[in-house]
Amino acid sequence: MTTIKKLAYVTIGFFCFSICFSFGQDQKLADSLILEYNSKSHGDNDLEILSRITVEETNPDKIIAFSEMLIAKAAEDSLYNYLYQGYLQKGNAHQFKGNNVEALTAYFKSLNFARRTNDEIGFGTLMITIADTYSIMDNSKNAQEYYNRGIKLLRKLGDSSKIATALLNAGDDYFTSGKLDSAFIYTKEAEVIFENIVHSTGQAYSLGNLGMINAELENDSQAEEEISKAIAILEELEDYYPISIYLTYMSDIYSRKNKFSTALTYAKRSLELASLYGLKDQISDANLTLSELYERYGDYESSHRYYKEHIVYRDSVKNIEAIEQMADQRTTFEVSQKQIEVDLLDQRRKNQRNIAIATAVALLLIGILALGLYRRNRYIKKTKQIIELERDRSDKLLLNILPGETAQELKENGSVKAKKYESVTVLFTDFKGFTSYSEKLSPEALVDTVNFYFSRFDEIIEKHGLEKIKTIGDAYMCAGGLHPHTEDHAHRMVLAALEIVDFVAKVKENASATSMNFDIRIGINTGPVVAGVVGTKKFAYDIWGDTVNVASRMESMSESGRINISEITYSMIKDYFNCEPRGEINVKNRGPVRMYFVNGIKMDIV
Numbered sequence: 001m002t003t004i005k006k007l008a009y010v011t012i013g014f015f016c017f018s019i020c021f022s023f024g025q026d027q028k029l030a031d032s033l034i035l036e037y038n039s040k041s042h043g044d045n046d047l048e049i050l051s052r053i054t055v056e057e058t059n060p061d062k063i064i065a066f067s068e069m070l071i072a073k074a075a076e077d078s079l080y081n082y083l084y085q086g087y088l089q090k091g092n093a094h095q096f097k098g099n100n101v102e103a104l105t106a107y108f109k110s111l112n113f114a115r116r117t118n119d120e121i122g123f124g125t126l127m128i129t130i131a132d133t134y135s136i137m138d139n140s141k142n143a144q145e146y147y148n149r150g151i152k153l154l155r156k157l158g159d160s161s162k163i164a165t166a167l168l169n170a171g172d173d174y175f176t177s178g179k180l181d182s183a184f185i186y187t188k189e190a191e192v193i194f195e196n197i198v199h200s201t202g203q204a205y206s207l208g209n210l211g212m213i214n215a216e217l218e219n220d221s222q223a224e225e226e227i228s229k230a231i232a233i234l235e236e237l238e239d240y241y242p243i244s245i246y247l248t249y250m251s252d253i254y255s256r257k258n259k260f261s262t263a264l265t266y267a268k269r270s271l272e273l274a275s276l277y278g279l280k281d282q283i284s285d286a287n288l289t290l291s292e293l294y295e296r297y298g299d300y301e302s303s304h305r306y307y308k309e310h311i312v313y314r315d316s317v318k319n320i321e322a323i324e325q326m327a328d329q330r331t332t333f334e335v336s337q338k339q340i341e342v343d344l345l346d347q348r349r350k351n352q353r354n355i356a357i358a359t360a361v362a363l364l365l366i367g368i369l370a371l372g373l374y375r376r377n378r379y380i381k382k383t384k385q386i387i388e389l390e391r392d393r394s395d396k397l398l399l400n401i402l403p404g405e406t407a408q409e410l411k412e413n414g415s416v417k418a419k420k421y422e423s424v425t426v427l428f429t430d431f432k433g434f435t436s437y438s439e440k441l442s443p444e445a446l447v448d449t450v451n452f453y454f455s456r457f458d459e460i461i462e463k464h465g466l467e468k469i470k471t472i473g474d475a476y477m478c479a480g481g482l483h484p485h486t487e488d489h490a491h492r493m494v495l496a497a498l499e500i501v502d503f504v505a506k507v508k509e510n511a512s513a514t515s516m517n518f519d520i521r522i523g524i525n526t527g528p529v530v531a532g533v534v535g536t537k538k539f540a541y542d543i544w545g546d547t548v549n550v551a552s553r554m555e556s557m558s559e560s561g562r563i564n565i566s567e568i569t570y571s572m573i574k575d576y577f578n579c580e581p582r583g584e585i586n587v588k589n590r591g592p593v594r595m596y597f598v599n600g601i602k603m604d605i606v
Contacts (some may be wrong), residue, residue, distance in 0.1 A: 100137050184214075211226035290302075419530070526568045564582070
């Protein structure tokens with residue numbers, strides 16, 4: 001089960017990282033050290049200052065830059081201890097950024113210099129770090145080789161804390177590769193060592209992972225006991241985030257075993273804890289887990305409710321109701337102003353009539369009535385034009401967010417019934433490196449950049465008769481097949497995806513647009529979805545279901561500049577496009593899933 005791997009690595013990886021290395025210790029100290037280094041007042045102590053900066057700095061990009069400075073200076077005099085430190089911290093920073101290949105390259109260089117300095121503790125610790133990195137990359141064979149070598153050396157040196165950490169991580173790798181017996185042996189030994197050295201955090205993670213192993217082995221009572229002990233320790237440490245994660249993934253385990261009640265209990269406890277301590281990521285994940293549980297067991301109303309709560313923490317949609325209210329307020333104001341003018345005119349006529357001679361009263365009344373009817377007709381006509389204009393504006397706003405058929409149903413009935421479509425093609429896009437890029441931009445520049453790309457995406461989607469669903473940060477989601485007589489939606493979606501990739505590539509090549517230098521990943525899946533309007537006030541048109549989840553996974557498992565499609569989509573478009581098989585790739589909550597890259601249109605078709 002791939003989701004369990006995420007928990008084990010997130011918790012253990014965080015724990016190991018904080019024990020093995022001093023990464024991101026004290027930013028204030030790092031800043032003062034940088035000032036000292038730049039002032040040139042440190043004499044010949046620059047290597048030591050650079051080394052301390054790489055340990056205390058929190059920004060991984062700065063760590064890489066200062067590590068390279070340390071490496072360059074240390075290489076001049078072959079100072080192996082500083083070369084070992086420089087490559088170590090450079091590897092840590094790359095691992096933190098998710099650049100695992102670069103991290104391994106740095107770690108192996110650090111390992112070479114650790115050997116030359118006869119630093120056996122550092123050498124053994126690096127073995128474990130390399131094993132951890134291979135484990136992240138799903139290379140269990142290499143991971144276990146380095147775990148065994150590192151553990152053997154650390155046992156010889158007698159460093160209990162590092163031995164326990166290595167055993168814990170090795171057990172995690174065995175767990176994720178399905179070798180539960182080995183996972184139990186390694187994790188149990190780690191738990192005993194952590195208990196003996198009174199290391200509460202390590203003991204908590206060991207107990208939590210033992211609970212998950214026993215749950216996999218269907219030792220439910222033992223699993224419950226160990227998870228409960230882990231949670232009790234973590235509560236004392238006020239470390240609530242891993243508690244919420246453990247509960248969520250215990251829910252996943254019992255769901256897989258078709259124990260709905262137990263799975264539901266764990267998921268609800270996770271949501272309660274995350275809500276109590278404001279853990280927004282886990283609130284979102286717990287709601288999603290509950291939504292999937294209820295969907296799996298046929299309670300679509302509850303599934304929909306929890307999914308709505310899930311997207312509250314993900315999406316920011318336009319407040320269409322507020323826009324319509326503003327339009328209505330403007331119309332009401334203009335109408336009231338016209339009515340005031342008419343009332344003033346009537347009052348003036350009445351005053352004139354009161355002082356007029358008796359013989360002219362009848363004629364004056366007739367004139368006033370005639371004039372009033374004329375003006376009233378003009379007023380009604382003008383008011384109607386204003387109302388129609390504002391209604392047209394509101395209709396256009398609705399059509400920018402909702403499909404035409406859905407917008408019409410909303411106007412006529414005040415609500416929209418959810419509809420199920422048996423075959424819909426869903427596309428997700430995401431920009432690589434956008435988050436770090438956006439942090440450097442002003443709000444105006446950030447919006448302009450996103451608008452530049454998404455406006456063109458909108459044109460492409462409209463051109464191919466597809467429906468834009470929403471944007472989430474720098475992600476773009478659309479669907480095809482939501483309208484009748486659109487059986488070729490998969491074909492048109494792939495054409496649109498190829499056009500999007502081509503557009504992004506051309507922007508990147510354009511020298512005048514270097515400030516928008518991005519790579520894009522695209523994922524596509526086809527299958528049944530449920531579509532409808534979410535919410536009663538800040539409503540938005542949305543689709544949900546397993547097809548949407550898989551499409552999102554296709555995007556996250558894609559590569560820069562590539563279009564990754566599922567097997568279902570491939571079966572529908574393979575006769576028209578050149579596709580590259582990727583084999584089976586593990587996907588969360590899915591296991592192995594066949595995927596394909598789309599490389600272009602077949603020339604014989606064109």
